[in-house]
Amino acid sequence: MLLLKDIDEPGLNTLPVYEARGGYAALRKALEMTPADVLSELEASGLRGRGGAGFQMGKKVSFLPQGSMDKYLVCNADESEPGTFKDRELMQKNPHLLIEGIVIASYAAGADRSFIYIRGEYVLQADVLDAALAQAREAGYVGEQILGSDHSLSLVVHRGAGAYICGEETGLLDSLEGKRGNPRLKPPFPANQGLYQGPTLINNVETLSTVPAIMTMGAKQYAELGVQTSTGTKLVSISGHVQRPGNYEIELGIPAREIIYGLAGGPPVGSEIKCWFPGGSSAPVLTPDDLDVPYDFDSLAKAGSMLGSGAIIVVDDSTPIVELALKVAMFYRHESCGKCTPCREGTNWTVKMLQRIDSGEATPMDLDIMASVQDHIIGNCLCVLGDAMAMPIGSMIAKFRDEFEAHIEAARARAGLTLGSVPADEQALLAHGTS
Amino acid sequence: MTPVPRLGDDARASGWDRSADPEKDPALIPDPATTDVPAQLRKAIEDAMARYPDSRSAAIPALHAAQELHGWCSPEAIEQVACVMQVTPAYLDSVASFYDMLENHPVGRHSVYVCTNISCSLRGADALLAAIGEAAADDADFNVRSFECLGACDIAPMASVDGVYVGPLSIDDVPQLLDDARSGRPVLPDKQLATRLVADPRANSQQFPPHAVEQGSSR
Ligand SMILES: Cc1cc2nc3c(=O)[nH]c(=O)nc-3n(C[C@H](O)[C@H](O)[C@H](O)COP(=O)(O)O)c2cc1C
Numbered sequence: 182m183l184l185l186k187d188i189d190e191p192g193l194n195t196l197p198v199y200e201a202r203g204g205y206a207a208l209r210k211a212l213e214m215t216p217a218d219v220l221s222e223l224e225a226s227g228l229r230g231r232g233g234a235g236f237q238m239g240k241k242v243s244f245l246p247q248g249s250m251d252k253y254l255v256c257n258a259d260e261s262e263p264g265t266f267k268d269r270e271l272m273q274k275n276p277h278l279l280i281e282g283i284v285i286a287s288y289a290a291g292a293d294r295s296f297i298y299i300r301g302e303y304v305l306q307a308d309v310l311d312a313a314l315a316q317a318r319e320a321g322y323v324g325e326q327i328l329g330s331d332h333s334l335s336l337v338v339h340r341g342a343g344a345y346i347c348g349e350e351t352g353l354l355d356s357l358e359g360k361r362g363n364p365r366l367k368p369p370f371p372a373n374q375g376l377y378q379g380p381t382l383i384n385n386v387e388t389l390s391t392v393p394a395i396m397t398m399g400a401k402q403y404a405e406l407g408v409q410t411s412t413g414t415k416l417v418s419i420s421g422h423v424q425r426p427g428n429y430e431i432e433l434g435i436p437a438r439e440i441i442y443g444l445a446g447g448p449p450v451g452s453e454i455k456c457w458f459p460g461g462s463s464a465p466v467l468t469p470d471d472l473d474v475p476y477d478f479d480s481l482a483k484a485g486s487m488l489g490s491g492a493i494i495v496v497d498d499s500t501p502i503v504e505l506a507l508k509v510a511m512f513y514r515h516e517s518c519g520k521c522t523p524c525r526e527g528t529n530w531t532v533k534m535l536q537r538i539d540s541g542e543a544t545p546m547d548l549d550i551m552a553s554v555q556d557h558i559i560g561n562c563l564c565v566l567g568d569a570m571a572m573p574i575g576s577m578i579a580k581f582r583d584e585f586e587a588h589i590e591a592a593r594a595r596a597g598l599t600l601g602s603v604p605a606d607e608q609a610l611l612a613h614g615t616s
Numbered sequence: 617m618t619p620v621p622r623l624g625d626d627a628r629a630s631g632w633d634r635s636a637d638p639e640k641d642p643a644l645i646p647d648p649a650t651t652d653v654p655a656q657l658r659k660a661i662e663d664a665m666a667r668y669p670d671s672r673s674a675a676i677p678a679l680h681a682a683q684e685l686h687g688w689c690s691p692e693a694i695e696q697v698a699c700v701m702q703v704t705p706a707y708l709d710s711v712a713s714f715y716d717m718l719e720n721h722p723v724g725r726h727s728v729y730v731c732t733n734i735s736c737s738l739r740g741a742d743a744l745l746a747a748i749g750e751a752a753a754d755d756a757d758f759n760v761r762s763f764e765c766l767g768a769c770d771i772a773p774m775a776s777v778d779g780v781y782v783g784p785l786s787i788d789d790v791p792q793l794l795d796d797a798r799s800g801r802p803v804l805p806d807k808q809l810a811t812r813l814v815a816d817p818r819a820n821s822q823q824f825p826p827h828a829v830e831q832g833s834s835r
């Protein structure tokens with residue numbers, strides 16, 4: 182266990198306890214190496230980003246230009262992907278681990294200013310971080326010439342104000358610059374032009390919190406954990422219809438069944454799993470047939486979904502799929518920043534169509550229209566928030582089409598409508614999907 | 617067919633749906649000589665501005681501070697922030713209307729955010745929200761709203777009461793929840809997230825050898 186080791190130790194959030202458990206030794210070790218050597222360790226570890234996209238962290242660091250200029254490191258602590266609550270646990274209980282990881286990563290990247298962008302709702306966690314940061318500054322782990330080296334780093338905890346889109350890295354940067362959190366056109370990527378137009382490394386809390394362990398164990402040993410293209414351990418937040426919801430640290434590549442049934446106890450007695458999101462609500466749903474898929478980046482992608490943020494949401498067979506789809510769609514409608522038309526309108530239309538299905542006003546052909554709306558969102562926006570709705574909704578329509586159709590029929594019967602009663606002009610409008 | 621508003625109440629793009637008055641001159645950057653700013657607020661904003669290479673980054677912390685003082689991002693609050701930051705009120709309004717935690721209308725001083733996202737609604741959040749809403753309906757001190765995933769699905773269904781996370785909540789908890797908030801006591805002390813241990817028993821080094829996973833036991 183690397184990340185959750187001693188996590189419930191009383192006082193782990195304070196410097197003396199953290200140091201007594203070997204804290205900041207990894208930083209000392211890193212500062213004795215050259216930044217280039219630290220970077221090669223990160224690359225050799227195979228560590229992939231834990232925030233959603235799973236991009237190789239070492240590679241991202243290597244994209245930052247060399248030379249002396251203002252470079253930034255931003256820790257993404259916005260954690261608003263539905264179902265995800267692992268960063269919260271790390272920041273609240275082991276804030277120094279994150280701070281140590283940030284200082285090491287900034288050394289490898291040559292960054293001298295850093296920020297933790299934490300969602301505004303995490304009041305307790307931000308307070309804990311602020312207190313830990315004051316201690317770390319006092320002890321010389323953060324600030325000018327850290328531990329007598331040439332490396333200096335400032336660190337600011339920045340509290341957001343409630344917006345999912347500020348987890349998207351370029352939306353985050355705009356928000357951190359004091360604006361509405363609208364995503365930017367890419368390229369340029371943040372590694373070249375990020376915060377205040379300077380080269381910027383953005384990583385998730387869990388990614389950065391893993392860095393000290395890599396320095397301590399050595400990249401080679403770390404890479405032996407997990408499977409070849411998904412090395413190491415991963416925090417999994419599991420919630421919904423399971424008996425023991427919570428955060429679990431797993432070695433990547435174990436079967437999903439072991440997490441859902443073994444660790445979290447499976448669904449409540451008497452119910453069965455209907456579907457599950459393997460990586461937050463943005464991940465296409467999987468079914469009980471997929472429970473033996475190894476839980477790692479590539480296996481889940483091959484199964485048609487994604488590991489995402491590592492949040493498993495289990496839904497049992499008592500839940501109507503239309504209700505689930507509506508919840509998902511409403512979230513993305515609420516969180517769309519409104520900048521791109523396919524996302525702003527597509528999320529809104531999807532909600533409206535699902536509401537029509539539920540109220541008995543829809544016909545089966547609405548399902549095809551709804552599926553085509555999803556297809557038109559994917560790949561057509563500045564960021565993937567729209568895709569993040571389109572993928573799970575599309576997967577629900579594809580995998581539970583029979584239930585959608587039955588729902589439509591039952592709702593129509595309740596509303597006193599039969600299929601033949603749709604007026605011809607409305608049928609024509611529906612076929613165009615633009616009424 | 618019931619007409620659905622082009623952008624429902626819940627759509628993020630709100631802030632764009634407020635019409636501007638084309639007759640009115642745009643508000644200018646407030647003049648420090650004629651704008652009164654409470655000293656405490658001024659200091660909070662100036663401290664925030666000093667933390668960033670570009671002082672505009674302080675917009676959110678500054679609006680938070682002003683909201684704390686005024687109860688919401690009122691025109692007066694925005695004017696004061698604009699004065700200290702030397703930006704236009706419209707710029708701050710664009711920011712304030714984007715974020716869920718910044719209020720654009722007067723609200724009760726106790727905020728109760730009830731999470732109604734997937735994991736919480738699978739465990740009864742919608743009924744919980746209705747119960748809290750009903751119990752607090754006559755009390756103007758409460759700002760009860762549904763919220764997107766608050767990052768605490770392990771204690772679903774849950775709520776954030778004046779920033780303090782509590783859960784799992786049942787309908788029976790509602791009276792005490794409101795009472796505690798009203799009287800300034802810690803809200804539902806037994807149900808606060810702050811006291812919860814990690815669910816993975818192996819994470820607790822007192823019970824399990826700390827290197828269990830490193831030895832590959834979970835494979
Ligand atoms: C809509 C949207 C929301 C996101 N939310 C988060 C988030 O809350 N936390 C996070 O770490 N990454 C989030 N991401 C991913 C980030 O854009 C980015 O890939 C990540 O922070 C990079 O860090 P990593 O490489 O360490 O994973 C989000 C992406 C999108 C498109």
Ligand code: FES
Binds near residue numbers: 263265735764
């Ligand atoms: S769904 Fe309610 S806290 Fe995540």
